[in-house]
Amino acid sequence: MFGYVQIRKPELKIKDYEVYHAFYCGMCERLGTRYGVPGRITLTYDMTFLIILLSSVYDVKCRHGKRHCIVHPAKKHNILYNKITDYCADVNILLSYYHCLDDKADDASLKGSAGVLLYKKSAKKAAGKYKRQAYAIKQSLARLSCIERENNQDILKAADCFGRLLAEIFIYKEDTFKIYLGDMGYYLGRYIYIMDAYDDLQEDINKGRYNPFKTVYKDTGFKKNVYEMLLNEISMACGAFEQLPCLDYIDILRNILYAGVWNRYDYICAKEKEDLK
Amino acid sequence: MTDPYKVLGISPNATDDEVKKAYKELSRKYHPDAYVNNPLANLAEDKFKEVQEAYTQIMNSRAGGGSGYSQGYSGGYGSSQQGYSNGGYNSGSGQQGYNNGQYNRQSYQNYGTNYGRNPNGYYGSGGCGTGNFCCDLWCADTLCECMGGDLCSCI
Numbered sequence: 156m157f158g159y160v161q162i163r164k165p166e167l168k169i170k171d172y173e174v175y176h177a178f179y180c181g182m183c184e185r186l187g188t189r190y191g192v193p194g195r196i197t198l199t200y201d202m203t204f205l206i207i208l209l210s211s212v213y214d215v216k217c218r219h220g221k222r223h224c225i226v227h228p229a230k231k232h233n234i235l236y237n238k239i240t241d242y243c244a245d246v247n248i249l250l251s252y253y254h255c256l257d258d259k260a261d262d263a264s265l266k267g268s269a270g271v272l273l274y275k276k277s278a279k280k281a282a283g284k285y286k287r288q289a290y291a292i293k294q295s296l297a298r299l300s301c302i303e304r305e306n307n308q309d310i311l312k313a314a315d316c317f318g319r320l321l322a323e324i325f326i327y328k329e330d331t332f333k334i335y336l337g338d339m340g341y342y343l344g345r346y347i348y349i350m351d352a353y354d355d356l357q358e359d360i361n362k363g364r365y366n367p368f369k370t371v372y373k374d375t376g377f378k379k380n381v382y383e384m385l386l387n388e389i390s391m392a393c394g395a396f397e398q399l400p401c402l403d404y405i406d407i408l409r410n411i412l413y414a415g416v417w418n419r420y421d422y423i424c425a426k427e428k429e430d431l432k
Numbered sequence: 433m434t435d436p437y438k439v440l441g442i443s444p445n446a447t448d449d450e451v452k453k454a455y456k457e458l459s460r461k462y463h464p465d466a467y468v469n470n471p472l473a474n475l476a477e478d479k480f481k482e483v484q485e486a487y488t489q490i491m492n493s494r495a496g497g498g499s500g501y502s503q504g505y506s507g508g509y510g511s512s513q514q515g516y517s518n519g520g521y522n523s524g525s526g527q528q529g530y531n532n533g534q535y536n537r538q539s540y541q542n543y544g545t546n547y548g549r550n551p552n553g554y555y556g557s558g559g560c561g562t563g564n565f566c567c568d569l570w571c572a573d574t575l576c577e578c579m580g581g582d583l584c585s586c587i
Binding site: 214331 | 540
């Protein structure tokens with residue numbers, strides 16, 4: 156994913172930040188234990204959010220520990236992890252593998268080929284364990300790649316693919332909550348895709364890459380339309396979220412969903428304002 | 433069908449948070465993991481399912497009735513456009529909301545103020561006004577006239 160689902164740090168209580176950070180370090184630790192350094196590279200804020208969300212929904216008990224890490228060797232860090240962390244680590248490897256496979260097929264890039272070699276074995280193992288999720292990732296990325304090749308400028312069609320991918324990942328197991336988790340993942344996925352397209356617009360134009368906003372970005376009201384779209388998607392995602400029985404970590408989750416997801420957007424807008432001065 | 437509020441042991445006037453708390457307590461009590469190798473495992477599993485169903489029933493009914501999964505991803509892979517009624521790029525401001533609009537953009541924005549975001553987002557921020565341009569103009573013209581001037585002679 157793209158790292159848009161993050162906390163708004165100044166608004167988060169210190170005790171909550173420490174819990175969030177412990178989950179983040181826990182994810183890094185489990186990725187390292189299960190998949191070594193290549194696994195650690197795939198660490199994202201988005202997956203940390205999913206760990207906290209699913210831990211809250213399913214009331215999963217966490218194991219606590221203290222570890223040194225490569226990035227901060229001097230001080231031991233608190234880590235929190237549970238079976239959801241392992242699930243997210245496996246899904247993260249699957250995502251990285253299929254993403255690299257896609258890159259390799261699209262432009263035979265060195266990064267893509269290296270990634271395929273690095274993650275192939277681990278991804279095969281994870282795919283055996285999580286067949287539904289692996290199939291959804293494969294299918295959705297293939298559809299996205301097809302949309303990009305066709306240079307299809309329908310943003311919703313492209314965003315829909317990513318939404319479906321995330322929905323299947325959010326559905327941890329087939330039970331009564333899959334309806335809410337599926338909805339939430341679907342709309343959050345669409346939000347992330349639209350945000351990413353908006354964020355990368357200038358760079359994609361400069362480099363001549365695909366971007367679904369390419370034909371409309373000069374229209375009057377373009378920015379307002381993008382804002383409205385983002386607001387629609389995230390409101391729907393939060394509508395589903397508020398139906399879930401989340402009590403633990405609720406302040407962290409709401410901080411992310413109601414403020415943190417807008418970090419990048421607010422940064423882009425602030426930068427635009429500054430450039431105009 | 434049994435009353436879902438009775439299953440959770442709460443009053444129908446309970447807040448959403450109280451419903452969630454009651455659900456959590458009972459789901460912990462009857463969770464199948466707590467009854468491994470226990471002769472009561474089957475009974476606990478049935479009770480656990482009943483509690484889960486009661487919870488979703490309450491949440492769905494509070495969110496506007498019917499299945500809370502009516503317009504979203506639940507459409508499945510069959511129809512790619514399902515779930516997005518009118519909030520597309522060209523329509524600008526969509527009117528959709530979760531579960532028949534009970535939880536919508538307004539709720540989201542109101543809630544967001546507690547978490548450090550401007551309720552009107554980036555484009556609604558800055559300045560003061562009534563939200564209606566004509567009304568703003570009339571106010572400005574009236575104030576101007578009070579000071580002896582005239583902003584707009586036709587009002």
